[in-house]
Amino acid sequence: MYDADMSLPHALLGLLIVRPRSGYELTKEFESHIGRHAWAAGHTSIYPELNRMAENGLVEVTHEGARGSRTYAATEAGRAELRRWMFDRDRSRKVRNEEVLRMFLISALDPDDAVAYLRGIAEESAEKAAELAKLLAATGPIVQGDPEKFGLLAAEYGRRQYEAVHGWAEWAITQITGQAAEESRSSRATAS
Amino acid sequence: MYDADMSLPHALLGLLIVRPRSGYELTKEFESHIGRHAWAAGHTSIYPELNRMAENGLVEVTHEGARGSRTYAATEAGRAELRRWMFDRDRSRKVRNEEVLRMFLISALDPDDAVAYLRGIAEESAEKAAELAKLLAATGPIVQGDPEKFGLLAAEYGRRQYEAVHGWAEWAITQITGQAAEESRSSRATAS
DNA sequence: AGGGGCATGTAACATGTTACATGATTGT
DNA sequence: ACAATCATGTAACATGTTACATGCCCCT
Numbered sequence: 406m407y408d409a410d411m412s413l414p415h416a417l418l419g420l421l422i423v424r425p426r427s428g429y430e431l432t433k434e435f436e437s438h439i440g441r442h443a444w445a446a447g448h449t450s451i452y453p454e455l456n457r458m459a460e461n462g463l464v465e466v467t468h469e470g471a472r473g474s475r476t477y478a479a480t481e482a483g484r485a486e487l488r489r490w491m492f493d494r495d496r497s498r499k500v501r502n503e504e505v506l507r508m509f510l511i512s513a514l515d516p517d518d519a520v521a522y523l524r525g526i527a528e529e530s531a532e533k534a535a536e537l538a539k540l541l542a543a544t545g546p547i548v549q550g551d552p553e554k555f556g557l558l559a560a561e562y563g564r565r566q567y568e569a570v571h572g573w574a575e576w577a578i579t580q581i582t583g584q585a586a587e588e589s590r591s592s593r594a595t596a597s
Numbered sequence: 598m599y600d601a602d603m604s605l606p607h608a609l610l611g612l613l614i615v616r617p618r619s620g621y622e623l624t625k626e627f628e629s630h631i632g633r634h635a636w637a638a639g640h641t642s643i644y645p646e647l648n649r650m651a652e653n654g655l656v657e658v659t660h661e662g663a664r665g666s667r668t669y670a671a672t673e674a675g676r677a678e679l680r681r682w683m684f685d686r687d688r689s690r691k692v693r694n695e696e697v698l699r700m701f702l703i704s705a706l707d708p709d710d711a712v713a714y715l716r717g718i719a720e721e722s723a724e725k726a727a728e729l730a731k732l733l734a735a736t737g738p739i740v741q742g743d744p745e746k747f748g749l750l751a752a753e754y755g756r757r758q759y760e761a762v763h764g765w766a767e768w769a770i771t772q773i774t775g776q777a778a779e780e781s782r783s784s785r786a787t788a789s
Numbered sequence: 790a791g792g793g794g795c796a797t798g799t800a801a802c803a804t805g806t807t808a809c810a811t812g813a814t815t816g817t
Numbered sequence: 818a819c820a821a822t823c824a825t826g827t828a829a830c831a832t833g834t835t836a837c838a839t840g841c842c843c844c845t
Contacts, residue, residue: 429824445693664841813823
Protein backbone atom coordinates (compact mmCIF):
# COMPACT_ATOMS: atom_id res chain seq x y z
CA MET A 406 0.00 0.00 0.00
CA TYR A 407 0.85 3.66 0.01
CA ASP A 408 3.06 5.08 2.71
CA ALA A 409 1.01 6.57 5.50
CA ASP A 410 2.77 9.89 5.32
CA MET A 411 2.67 10.72 1.67
CA SER A 412 0.52 13.75 1.30
CA LEU A 413 0.69 14.70 -2.35
CA PRO A 414 -1.16 11.63 -3.67
CA HIS A 415 -3.81 12.12 -1.00
CA ALA A 416 -4.23 15.77 -1.81
CA LEU A 417 -4.70 14.79 -5.46
CA LEU A 418 -7.15 12.06 -4.52
CA GLY A 419 -9.20 14.50 -2.49
CA LEU A 420 -9.48 16.91 -5.37
CA LEU A 421 -10.29 14.14 -7.85
CA ILE A 422 -12.98 12.68 -5.59
CA VAL A 423 -14.76 16.02 -5.54
CA ARG A 424 -14.45 16.37 -9.30
CA PRO A 425 -12.41 14.68 -12.06
CA ARG A 426 -9.67 16.91 -13.41
CA SER A 427 -6.63 16.95 -15.62
CA GLY A 428 -3.09 17.31 -14.34
CA TYR A 429 -3.11 20.83 -15.63
CA GLU A 430 -6.25 21.73 -13.70
CA LEU A 431 -4.83 20.12 -10.58
CA THR A 432 -1.68 22.17 -11.00
CA LYS A 433 -3.73 25.35 -11.11
CA GLU A 434 -5.65 24.25 -8.03
CA PHE A 435 -2.36 24.07 -6.17
CA GLU A 436 -1.61 27.62 -7.16
CA SER A 437 -4.62 28.89 -5.25
CA HIS A 438 -6.04 28.07 -1.81
CA ILE A 439 -4.88 24.54 -1.21
CA GLY A 440 -1.38 25.29 -2.39
CA ARG A 441 -1.08 28.54 -0.49
CA HIS A 442 -2.47 27.31 2.80
CA ALA A 443 -2.05 23.57 2.96
CA TRP A 444 0.28 21.86 0.54
CA ALA A 445 2.40 23.27 -2.26
CA ALA A 446 3.16 21.27 -5.38
CA GLY A 447 4.27 22.07 -8.89
CA HIS A 448 3.40 20.33 -12.13
CA THR A 449 6.72 18.49 -12.14
CA SER A 450 5.66 16.52 -9.09
CA ILE A 451 1.98 16.28 -9.97
CA TYR A 452 2.32 14.65 -13.40
CA PRO A 453 4.66 11.83 -12.35
CA GLU A 454 2.53 11.25 -9.26
CA LEU A 455 -0.64 10.92 -11.36
CA ASN A 456 1.08 8.35 -13.55
CA ARG A 457 2.18 6.39 -10.51
CA MET A 458 -1.30 6.56 -9.00
CA ALA A 459 -2.84 5.36 -12.26
CA GLU A 460 -0.44 2.39 -12.27
CA ASN A 461 -1.51 1.61 -8.70
CA GLY A 462 -5.18 1.85 -9.59
CA LEU A 463 -6.00 4.79 -7.33
CA VAL A 464 -7.04 6.95 -10.26
CA GLU A 465 -8.01 6.31 -13.87
CA VAL A 466 -8.11 8.31 -17.05
CA THR A 467 -11.75 8.93 -17.90
CA HIS A 468 -11.29 11.25 -20.83
CA GLU A 469 -8.62 12.30 -23.28
CA GLY A 470 -9.05 15.79 -24.64
CA ALA A 471 -7.29 18.32 -26.80
CA ARG A 472 -3.52 18.89 -26.59
CA GLY A 473 -3.02 15.45 -25.06
CA SER A 474 -4.88 16.37 -21.90
CA ARG A 475 -6.06 13.50 -19.73
CA THR A 476 -8.86 13.82 -17.23
CA TYR A 477 -8.37 11.67 -14.14
CA ALA A 478 -10.99 10.42 -11.70
CA ALA A 479 -10.53 8.67 -8.38
CA THR A 480 -11.32 4.96 -8.46
CA GLU A 481 -13.08 3.07 -5.68
CA ALA A 482 -9.63 2.02 -4.44
CA GLY A 483 -8.62 5.67 -4.45
CA ARG A 484 -11.58 6.67 -2.31
CA ALA A 485 -10.78 3.87 0.12
CA GLU A 486 -7.16 4.96 0.29
CA LEU A 487 -8.05 8.57 1.06
CA ARG A 488 -10.43 7.41 3.77
CA ARG A 489 -7.77 5.14 5.25
CA TRP A 490 -5.25 7.97 5.25
CA MET A 491 -7.64 10.47 6.84
CA PHE A 492 -8.42 8.11 9.70
CA ASP A 493 -4.88 6.87 10.11
CA ARG A 494 -4.08 7.91 13.64
CA ASP A 495 -0.46 6.81 13.45
CA ARG A 496 1.04 9.98 14.80
CA SER A 497 4.61 9.04 14.05
CA ARG A 498 4.13 11.61 11.35
CA LYS A 499 6.92 14.06 11.01
CA VAL A 500 5.90 17.61 11.68
CA ARG A 501 7.33 20.26 9.43
CA ASN A 502 5.67 23.53 10.20
CA GLU A 503 7.74 26.62 9.57
CA GLU A 504 5.22 28.94 11.22
CA VAL A 505 5.38 27.09 14.49
CA LEU A 506 9.15 26.83 14.23
CA ARG A 507 9.33 30.62 14.10
CA MET A 508 7.18 30.80 17.21
CA PHE A 509 9.72 28.63 18.99
CA LEU A 510 12.61 30.71 17.73
CA ILE A 511 11.17 34.00 18.99
CA SER A 512 12.80 33.05 22.28
CA ALA A 513 16.18 33.30 20.55
CA LEU A 514 15.67 36.94 19.54
CA ASP A 515 16.46 39.78 21.87
CA PRO A 516 13.37 41.47 23.36
CA ASP A 517 13.21 44.42 20.94
CA ASP A 518 13.36 42.13 17.94
CA ALA A 519 10.86 39.77 19.51
CA VAL A 520 8.34 42.55 19.98
CA ALA A 521 8.89 43.85 16.45
CA TYR A 522 8.40 40.37 15.12
CA LEU A 523 5.24 39.87 17.14
CA ARG A 524 3.81 43.17 15.93
CA GLY A 525 4.31 41.90 12.38
CA ILE A 526 2.51 38.68 13.23
CA ALA A 527 -0.36 40.54 14.86
CA GLU A 528 -0.83 42.70 11.80
CA GLU A 529 -0.53 39.86 9.32
CA SER A 530 -2.91 37.55 11.18
CA ALA A 531 -5.54 40.28 11.44
CA GLU A 532 -5.31 40.84 7.68
CA LYS A 533 -5.55 37.16 6.87
CA ALA A 534 -8.48 36.65 9.23
CA ALA A 535 -10.31 39.57 7.65
CA GLU A 536 -9.57 38.24 4.17
CA LEU A 537 -11.02 34.84 5.03
CA ALA A 538 -14.01 36.38 6.80
CA LYS A 539 -14.76 38.26 3.60
CA LEU A 540 -14.40 35.10 1.51
CA LEU A 541 -16.74 33.20 3.83
CA ALA A 542 -19.31 35.98 3.89
CA ALA A 543 -19.32 36.04 0.09
CA THR A 544 -20.32 32.36 -0.14
CA GLY A 545 -23.37 30.70 1.27
CA PRO A 546 -23.55 28.14 4.06
CA ILE A 547 -21.41 25.02 3.86
CA VAL A 548 -22.93 21.97 2.22
CA GLN A 549 -21.04 18.73 2.59
CA GLY A 550 -20.37 17.03 -0.71
CA ASP A 551 -20.99 20.15 -2.78
CA PRO A 552 -17.95 20.61 -5.04
CA GLU A 553 -18.56 24.34 -5.05
CA LYS A 554 -18.12 24.41 -1.31
CA PHE A 555 -14.86 22.51 -1.24
CA GLY A 556 -12.47 24.05 1.19
CA LEU A 557 -14.95 26.22 3.05
CA LEU A 558 -14.58 24.19 6.22
CA ALA A 559 -10.86 24.77 5.82
CA ALA A 560 -11.45 28.49 5.30
CA GLU A 561 -13.39 28.79 8.54
CA TYR A 562 -10.65 26.77 10.20
CA GLY A 563 -8.12 29.24 8.88
CA ARG A 564 -10.15 32.24 9.97
CA ARG A 565 -10.37 30.96 13.53
CA GLN A 566 -6.69 30.04 13.54
CA TYR A 567 -5.66 33.51 12.44
CA GLU A 568 -7.86 35.08 15.07
CA ALA A 569 -6.25 32.89 17.69
CA VAL A 570 -2.81 33.86 16.42
CA HIS A 571 -3.77 37.51 16.58
CA GLY A 572 -4.90 37.22 20.18
CA TRP A 573 -1.78 35.31 21.04
CA ALA A 574 0.57 37.85 19.44
CA GLU A 575 -1.01 40.70 21.36
CA TRP A 576 -0.80 38.72 24.57
CA ALA A 577 2.84 37.87 23.88
CA ILE A 578 3.67 41.55 23.28
CA THR A 579 2.22 42.54 26.65
CA GLN A 580 4.19 39.73 28.26
CA ILE A 581 7.47 41.02 26.91
CA THR A 582 6.90 44.78 27.02
CA GLY A 583 5.12 44.58 30.39
CA GLN A 584 8.11 42.74 31.70
CA ALA A 585 10.55 45.21 30.12
CA ALA A 586 8.64 48.12 31.70
CA GLU A 587 8.80 46.29 35.01
CA GLU A 588 12.53 45.85 34.66
CA SER A 589 13.25 49.46 33.80
CA ARG A 590 11.12 50.57 36.74
CA SER A 591 12.97 48.30 39.13
CA SER A 592 16.38 49.25 37.71
CA ARG A 593 15.53 52.93 38.11
CA ALA A 594 14.48 52.17 41.67
CA THR A 595 17.74 50.34 42.31
CA ALA A 596 19.76 53.12 40.69
CA SER A 597 18.24 55.92 42.75
CA MET B 598 24.11 33.35 1.81
CA TYR B 599 21.75 30.74 3.07
CA ASP B 600 18.58 30.00 1.21
CA ALA B 601 15.65 31.88 2.67
CA ASP B 602 13.57 28.76 3.09
CA MET B 603 15.92 26.39 4.79
CA SER B 604 14.53 25.74 8.19
CA LEU B 605 16.80 23.14 9.74
CA PRO B 606 19.89 25.37 10.01
CA HIS B 607 17.74 28.11 11.48
CA ALA B 608 16.16 25.80 14.01
CA LEU B 609 19.66 24.73 15.04
CA LEU B 610 20.83 28.33 15.22
CA GLY B 611 17.91 29.22 17.45
CA LEU B 612 18.72 26.45 19.88
CA LEU B 613 22.43 27.26 19.86
CA ILE B 614 21.79 30.96 20.47
CA VAL B 615 19.87 30.11 23.61
CA ARG B 616 22.55 27.73 24.79
CA PRO B 617 25.58 26.00 23.19
CA ARG B 618 25.01 22.31 22.64
CA SER B 619 26.48 19.25 20.98
CA GLY B 620 24.93 17.56 17.98
CA TYR B 621 23.77 14.82 20.26
CA GLU B 622 21.99 17.23 22.58
CA LEU B 623 20.40 18.96 19.62
CA THR B 624 19.19 15.61 18.35
CA LYS B 625 17.51 14.93 21.67
CA GLU B 626 15.95 18.38 21.61
CA PHE B 627 14.31 17.48 18.31
CA GLU B 628 12.83 14.40 19.91
CA SER B 629 10.83 16.51 22.34
CA HIS B 630 8.76 19.68 21.90
CA ILE B 631 10.35 21.37 18.94
CA GLY B 632 10.52 18.15 16.97
CA ARG B 633 7.00 17.06 17.83
CA HIS B 634 5.29 20.38 17.21
CA ALA B 635 7.43 22.42 14.85
CA TRP B 636 10.18 20.73 12.91
CA ALA B 637 11.30 17.11 12.88
CA ALA B 638 14.93 16.17 12.23
CA GLY B 639 17.08 13.16 12.93
CA HIS B 640 20.77 12.99 13.74
CA THR B 641 21.60 12.03 10.16
CA SER B 642 20.52 15.45 8.98
CA ILE B 643 21.68 17.38 12.04
CA TYR B 644 25.35 16.30 12.01
CA PRO B 645 26.05 17.09 8.36
CA GLU B 646 24.17 20.38 8.73
CA LEU B 647 26.31 21.39 11.73
CA ASN B 648 29.46 20.69 9.73
CA ARG B 649 28.18 22.79 6.85
CA MET B 650 27.20 25.60 9.19
CA ALA B 651 30.62 25.52 10.82
CA GLU B 652 32.25 25.79 7.37
CA ASN B 653 30.04 28.79 6.65
CA GLY B 654 30.91 30.42 9.96
CA LEU B 655 27.40 30.39 11.40
CA VAL B 656 28.45 28.22 14.32
CA GLU B 657 31.75 27.28 15.90
CA VAL B 658 33.02 24.48 18.07
CA THR B 659 33.62 25.89 21.53
CA HIS B 660 34.45 22.71 23.34
CA GLU B 661 35.49 19.14 22.60
CA GLY B 662 34.45 16.64 25.19
CA ALA B 663 34.42 12.93 25.82
CA ARG B 664 33.59 10.42 23.09
CA GLY B 665 34.46 12.93 20.42
CA SER B 666 31.59 15.22 21.34
CA ARG B 667 31.77 18.77 20.05
CA THR B 668 29.86 21.61 21.61
CA TYR B 669 28.71 24.21 19.11
CA ALA B 670 27.79 27.83 19.72
CA ALA B 671 26.23 30.34 17.35
CA THR B 672 28.66 32.96 16.03
CA GLU B 673 27.80 36.61 15.52
CA ALA B 674 27.16 35.77 11.85
CA GLY B 675 24.84 33.02 13.01
CA ARG B 676 22.81 35.37 15.14
CA ALA B 677 22.56 37.82 12.26
CA GLU B 678 21.43 35.05 9.93
CA LEU B 679 18.69 33.89 12.27
CA ARG B 680 17.49 37.44 12.66
CA ARG B 681 17.48 37.93 8.88
CA TRP B 682 15.52 34.74 8.40
CA MET B 683 12.96 35.58 11.05
CA PHE B 684 12.23 38.95 9.51
CA ASP B 685 12.36 37.73 5.93
CA ARG B 686 8.89 38.52 4.73
CA ASP B 687 9.37 36.85 1.36
CA ARG B 688 6.22 34.81 1.44
CA SER B 689 7.03 32.78 -1.63
CA ARG B 690 7.63 30.09 0.96
CA LYS B 691 6.14 26.76 0.16
CA VAL B 692 3.53 25.66 2.64
CA ARG B 693 3.54 22.04 3.66
CA ASN B 694 1.08 21.55 6.44
CA GLU B 695 -0.50 18.13 6.64
CA GLU B 696 -2.98 19.20 9.32
CA VAL B 697 -4.44 21.92 7.16
CA LEU B 698 -4.42 19.61 4.16
CA ARG B 699 -6.64 17.21 6.07
CA MET B 700 -9.02 20.07 6.84
CA PHE B 701 -9.30 20.71 3.12
CA LEU B 702 -9.85 17.05 2.37
CA ILE B 703 -12.74 16.67 4.82
CA SER B 704 -14.88 17.96 1.98
CA ALA B 705 -13.98 14.82 0.03
CA LEU B 706 -15.38 12.47 2.68
CA ASP B 707 -19.01 11.55 2.81
CA PRO B 708 -20.94 13.25 5.63
CA ASP B 709 -20.84 10.34 8.11
CA ASP B 710 -17.08 10.01 7.76
CA ALA B 711 -16.66 13.75 7.95
CA VAL B 712 -18.50 13.93 11.26
CA ALA B 713 -16.59 10.95 12.65
CA TYR B 714 -13.35 12.60 11.63
CA LEU B 715 -14.35 15.90 13.19
CA ARG B 716 -15.29 14.19 16.44
CA GLY B 717 -11.78 12.74 16.53
CA ILE B 718 -10.31 16.19 15.97
CA ALA B 719 -12.47 17.73 18.68
CA GLU B 720 -11.36 15.13 21.17
CA GLU B 721 -7.70 15.29 20.26
CA SER B 722 -7.52 19.09 20.29
CA ALA B 723 -9.17 19.25 23.70
CA GLU B 724 -6.60 16.80 25.05
CA LYS B 725 -3.66 18.67 23.55
CA ALA B 726 -4.95 22.03 24.81
CA ALA B 727 -5.34 20.60 28.32
CA GLU B 728 -1.86 19.09 28.14
CA LEU B 729 -0.31 22.43 27.21
CA ALA B 730 -2.38 24.29 29.79
CA LYS B 731 -0.96 21.95 32.42
CA LEU B 732 2.57 22.48 31.14
CA LEU B 733 2.14 26.24 31.21
CA ALA B 734 0.61 26.24 34.69
CA ALA B 735 3.56 24.20 35.96
CA THR B 736 6.09 26.83 34.87
CA GLY B 737 6.26 30.42 35.92
CA PRO B 738 5.69 33.51 33.79
CA ILE B 739 7.58 33.92 30.55
CA VAL B 740 10.88 35.77 30.68
CA GLN B 741 12.42 36.69 27.36
CA GLY B 742 15.99 35.51 27.04
CA ASP B 743 15.76 32.97 29.83
CA PRO B 744 16.93 29.65 28.38
CA GLU B 745 14.71 27.83 30.82
CA LYS B 746 11.70 29.50 29.32
CA PHE B 747 12.54 28.66 25.74
CA GLY B 748 9.47 27.57 23.88
CA LEU B 749 6.90 28.84 26.36
CA LEU B 750 5.63 31.47 23.96
CA ALA B 751 5.25 28.62 21.50
CA ALA B 752 3.43 26.55 24.11
CA GLU B 753 0.88 29.28 24.73
CA TYR B 754 0.56 29.66 20.97
CA GLY B 755 -0.14 25.94 20.73
CA ARG B 756 -2.66 26.02 23.54
CA ARG B 757 -4.64 28.79 21.89
CA GLN B 758 -4.43 27.07 18.52
CA TYR B 759 -5.77 23.81 19.90
CA GLU B 760 -8.61 25.63 21.61
CA ALA B 761 -9.47 27.32 18.33
CA VAL B 762 -9.37 23.96 16.55
CA HIS B 763 -11.65 22.50 19.19
CA GLY B 764 -14.19 25.26 18.75
CA TRP B 765 -13.99 24.93 15.00
CA ALA B 766 -14.49 21.16 15.03
CA GLU B 767 -17.61 21.47 17.17
CA TRP B 768 -18.93 24.21 14.92
CA ALA B 769 -18.21 22.10 11.83
CA ILE B 770 -20.07 19.13 13.32
CA THR B 771 -23.17 21.22 13.89
CA GLN B 772 -22.87 22.52 10.33
CA ILE B 773 -22.93 19.03 8.88
CA THR B 774 -25.27 17.24 11.27
CA GLY B 775 -27.63 20.20 11.50
CA GLN B 776 -27.78 20.19 7.75
CA ALA B 777 -28.30 16.41 7.62
CA ALA B 778 -31.18 16.72 10.12
CA GLU B 779 -32.64 19.47 7.97
CA GLU B 780 -32.40 17.28 4.90
CA SER B 781 -34.08 14.26 6.49
CA ARG B 782 -36.85 16.52 7.77
CA SER B 783 -37.46 18.00 4.36
CA SER B 784 -37.25 14.60 2.62
CA ARG B 785 -39.79 13.20 5.08
CA ALA B 786 -41.98 16.20 4.38
CA THR B 787 -41.62 15.64 0.63
CA ALA B 788 -42.33 11.92 1.02
CA SER B 789 -45.51 12.34 3.03
C1' DA C 790 34.44 -7.03 31.85
C1' DG C 791 30.33 -6.07 29.76
C1' DG C 792 25.87 -3.64 28.83
C1' DG C 793 23.77 0.66 27.90
C1' DG C 794 23.78 4.96 26.44
C1' DC C 795 26.76 8.63 24.37
C1' DA C 796 28.40 10.46 20.01
C1' DT C 797 29.17 10.72 15.33
C1' DG C 798 29.24 9.27 10.77
C1' DT C 799 28.44 7.14 5.64
C1' DA C 800 25.76 5.06 1.79
C1' DA C 801 21.70 3.88 -0.68
C1' DC C 802 17.39 5.22 -1.59
C1' DA C 803 13.23 8.14 -2.05
C1' DT C 804 11.45 12.49 -2.76
C1' DG C 805 11.12 17.24 -4.30
C1' DT C 806 12.74 21.42 -7.03
C1' DT C 807 14.66 24.00 -10.81
C1' DA C 808 15.73 24.35 -15.30
C1' DC C 809 15.08 22.79 -19.67
C1' DA C 810 12.14 21.11 -23.34
C1' DT C 811 8.32 20.25 -26.60
C1' DG C 812 4.21 20.66 -29.04
C1' DA C 813 -0.99 21.66 -29.64
C1' DT C 814 -4.79 24.79 -29.73
C1' DT C 815 -7.27 29.05 -29.42
C1' DG C 816 -8.11 33.82 -30.08
C1' DT C 817 -6.93 37.97 -32.59
C1' DA D 818 0.52 33.98 -38.52
C1' DC D 819 1.65 34.86 -34.09
C1' DA D 820 1.17 35.23 -29.15
C1' DA D 821 -0.72 33.38 -25.19
C1' DT D 822 -2.04 29.70 -22.82
C1' DC D 823 -2.89 24.83 -22.58
C1' DA D 824 -0.68 20.50 -21.52
C1' DT D 825 2.77 17.35 -20.42
C1' DG D 826 7.22 15.73 -19.79
C1' DT D 827 12.62 14.72 -18.61
C1' DA D 828 17.17 15.54 -16.37
C1' DA D 829 20.21 17.42 -13.01
C1' DC D 830 20.50 18.80 -8.64
C1' DA D 831 19.42 19.40 -3.70
C1' DT D 832 17.47 17.56 0.24
C1' DG D 833 15.80 14.20 3.51
C1' DT D 834 15.23 9.31 5.34
C1' DT D 835 16.47 4.59 6.43
C1' DA D 836 19.65 1.38 7.24
C1' DC D 837 24.07 0.37 8.36
C1' DA D 838 28.34 1.24 10.93
C1' DT D 839 31.77 2.45 14.45
C1' DG D 840 33.83 3.39 18.73
C1' DC D 841 34.05 5.59 23.41
C1' DC D 842 32.91 6.11 28.18
C1' DC D 843 30.55 5.22 32.48
C1' DC D 844 28.46 2.40 35.75
C1' DT D 845 27.89 -1.83 38.10
